[in-house]
Amino acid sequence: AQRVTQPEKLLSVFKGAPVELKCNYSYSGSPELFWYVQYSRQRLQLLLRHISRESIKGFTADLNKGETSFHLKKPFAQEEDSAMYYCALRPPFGNEKLTFGTGTRLTIIP
């Protein structure tokens, strides 16, 4: 069975401080991993996917297969980063079902 765990429901960080949102997954194989973000009063949108290996809005996420983790990081938090963040997993081919974690609400303190 596939599962995504986000251990922190709430996370508060001061502006300018580093941010790390934790995500651990359970899947027998090599899944695709994603981070989705939902800003206040906006729809859920893709932030980044591990196969792209890109940095979006200063965020990066490294897939660690040994620890089955896909933590989201940003070196210097900005106020506009305050949002709900969801980690999600998808099997590598065929079925496009996304399995989401329960989400972490990130609040940046000015």
Added chain:
Amino acid sequence: ETGVTQSPTHLIKTRGQQVTLRCSSQSGHNTVSWYQQALGQGPQFIFQYYREEENGRGNFPPRFSGLQFPNYSSELNVNALELDDSALYLCASSLAGYGYTFGSGTRLTVV
């Protein structure tokens, strides 16, 4: 290019009733998925349609059913509503897996 549009935005139904939620896919997308998001939870996969056929289903009972039309728009039908069906229902469209575009959702309240 239009995004994913869901209707209605809010709905209140009585236990035992039936409901139909609608979704217009983003232009050019041929796959639509439906998710249920209960309060404080992440979205849970209900089912997915590709070219008008269901090609994936999550752990939801048969009273949750759907349709996809030739223009790739979609409906989610829920029969015999229960109080626990109260949630935000999200529709997402994609082109064969290359990124999902989510709608704003329909907030269903069952009383």
